[in-house]
Every structure is written in structure tokens, then in C-alpha cells.
Amino acid sequence: MDKQQKVWYITGASKGLGLSLVKQLLTAGHKVAATSRNIDELKKAVGEDLPNFLPLAVNLKDETSVKASVDATVASFGQLDVVVNNAGYGLVGSLEELSDKESRENFEVNVFGALNVIRTTMPYLRAQQSGHIFNIASVGGFFGDFPGFGIYCATKFAVVGLSESLAAEVKEFGIKVTVVQPGYFRTSFLTNGSLGVPENPITAYAAVRASQNAHQEGINGNQQGDPEKAAAVLIKVADAENPPVHLFLGQDAYDLADQKILTVQQDMDAWENLATSTAFEQVNA
Template structure:
């Protein structure tokens, strides 16, 4: 990926976003990055002429629009957008309140849509660009008890990314939805993984999985975020970039398990499935 490209990355003060921003700056790219706190960004990344830290409320359209405008004012254009900001949420569907659920959708889904709406006029005008939307393997299969709402947000990201790719193709803009497995970031730390305010004791399986993620899985994830960042940079430079980018051996394996499950359901119920026409 050429170092002349300008990147706009959300949720960049930690995790995959931070790894990506640091690697891009080391490569000589110009990078605008968002977080809720400029201080957090400056502490995590440092100061550079090629770096524009931005305090942004992704759920506020004007805040997002201002960030896009500041980036273009500073660097002249935006070439690659990475909608990375988001957080995890555990809890059964019964446990999670309407507010807890909507808050997760606000950041994980509507925050990305706010960025897309604000940046697309510029990408259309320059007839080029690449949008990366960070989903999850949980946005391809939802067989994770206690992660139903989080998976639902990531299914939404995966879903609108496919439509977006077709909508913007005529403007020379590419779209890639990234579906990572488990990577060794702070995603499972308390400041990134929310738990239900009102837990229901009967959901023993949900509690077991929640505790496993907070304790045994956290810090032992197989994925290297530095390699994930490098993979995204490589895809950004590809002529034929994929729509779906699965990252991690676990994501690869789980995706094929889901594909086989769907194929089995199709074939086992084919007669009934195909019997519903006039």
C-alpha cells in the first residue's frame, strides 16, 4: 500500500485500531484517528506531522462530519476508511435491557453508518477509496451463547457492507468487511467488554462463557493484532480486494463450520424448502 494514501481510522486508542495506526505511521502514511479522548490517542500513538488525533462522538452526526472535514483540511483527501470502533457485550437476550442493547447498536452499527454517510461524498467526488468495516466472526455465525446482541450488531455490519460494496462500485470505491476471530487485544478487558447490569442466575451456560472470556480466554487469544493490521494494509493495496476478509485460523475454521451447517440444513430440508411455490 502506497505511503501517499491517507487513512481515517475510528477507535484507534487501543486494540487493533492502535496496532493499525502505528504500523501505518511507521510506513509513512498520513493518518487521522478517532477516539473519545485526544489525550488517549496522543499517549498511545505520540505526536507526528502525519498524525491527526480527533476526539469524536461517533453517535453524533455533526461530530463525525467535523472529523471528516478536519482530515480533508489537514491532508487534502481521504483514501482508506476503517470503521473499527466498537465494544463487546455479553448477556442473554432476556438479561440485556433495551438501553444496553441499543447502546451497543449505536456504536457498533450506527457509528459506522455515520462515518460512511459523512465520507462518501468525498470518495464519490474523487472516484476512489476503500472502506473497511470491522465486523467479527460473530457477524457470520451467532452460535455463541451470551453474545447474541453483540453478534447481531456484527451481522448488521456484515449485511450493510455487502450492499454498500455494490452501491459504491460505480464510483471506484471498494468495500471490505473484516471478520476477525480472537486476537490478543484488550477487547475482553472490562473497559471494552460490557456485562449485564441485571444478571439472571438461571443462565448458567451464559455465565460460564462470560467468565471464560473474561478470564481464561483473555490474554491467551491466538491472533496477533500486528499481523492483522499488516493483513489489512496488504488488502488495501490489492487490485482485487476481497469483500469478506476472515482473519485468524479460528475464524477460518468457524466460518467453514457455519457453511457446512447451512449446507446440511438446505439438503436435509430441500423437499420442504422447494415445495412452497405456486
């Protein structure tokens, strides 16, 4: 295998950022194993009978299914270099109106699906003492001031947190970890097929309904971010000698992150004297 050619394993690859990434990688000559719940949709989107392309039907909530796909990737391409946990979906609804089942399902896919992939791919990456894991989160995993997106933000905050710990855990094995926190990109993310809504909405939540309508009607289709450019950024980061642990994507992501940092700093400054007065009193002998 050419030294510059890598083997990528990408989840949620039949649309959006995942699909853009798969197509660019294949054009560049890389080998790509791509997963989707619907393999026919994936093949139709990418193409069939491509020598460097391995389409895989995977249920990310099923460890056996994930393991079979990872084993097939290594069996087909001989190694595994870059893992992209891209699969996930949005969920809008207040914390009160979203049911336990609706909330847990979002975590099952967005968080535990990624963990299933990480647990399954790590033995290969550890054995070869190299690799790069990209976990696709969201700026909503850093900035949570979005009415109606509490559960979704919670899943993405979880992805950011586990990515930071993972980066510290696998550093000794020569493995890199980058958590990607995009802003708004023009994909199908805000369409009915990718954005869940509560089965039993509560009309009293005016701010939540306004946020929901704004995302579904106003923002959807008008996002400033280009997924093709985002995919190109990820490929460049994968080639970097010292890739970042945190990668915010898009000017809007940067703006929201700056706003969050400023707000936290202001809260810390305003309450520092009281909040740091919590130590045991020093007793002099």
C-alpha cells in the same frame, strides 16, 4: 503526495487493532487521521507533534462530531483514501437479561456509529471516484453460536449485511468495501473496559455465565491472534488491485466459518424437498 502514500481515517484508534494499524501506517509514511473518545489517551498511545498524524476527539454517535472530524481530515491532508470503521465494543448477556437500553447502546456504537462515518465520508470518496472502506465486524457476524453474545453478534451481522450492500452500491464509483471478520486477537477487547455485562443478570442462564467466565478468565490474554499481524494484513489488502469483500482473519475465524457453512448446507439438504415446495401450482390451460 507520493503515489503510494495514502490518507487513512481510522476510528477507535487508541488501543487494540486500531492502534496497531495507526503505528504501522505512520512508520510506513502514510498520513493518518485517528479518532477516539479520549484524545489525550490517543495522543499518549501514538505520540504527539507527528507531522502525518491527526488525532481527533470524536463522538461517533453524533453526526456533527463525525462530520467535523472528516472535514478536518480533508482540510489537513487534502484527500481521503482509506476509511476504517474499527470502533466498537463487546456485550455479553442473554437476550432476556440485557435491557433495551443496553442492547440499543451496542447498536448505537457498533452499527450506527459506522453508518455515520460512511454517510460522511462517501461524498468525498464519490467526488474523487476512488477509495476503500474497511468495516471491522467479527467472525461473530457470521457465526452466532456463542451463548450470551446474541446482541453483539446481531450488531456484527448487521455490519456484514450493510457492507455487502454498500459494496454493490459504490462499485460504480470505483470505491472498494471490505468487511473484516476477525477471530480472537490478543487485544483489550475482553477486558472490563471493552466488554459490557448486564446490569441485572439472571442466574438461571448457566450456559451464558459459563461463556462469560470463559471469555473473561480463560480466553482473555490467551488469544492466538496477533493484532500487529492483523494490521499488516489490512495494509496489504488496501494495496490490492482486487481486494475481497469478505476478509476472515485468523485460523479460528476460518474454522468457525467452515463450520457454519457446513451446518447451513446440512440444514438446506435435509429440508430442501419440503422448503422448496412453496411455489404456486402451474395451471395448464
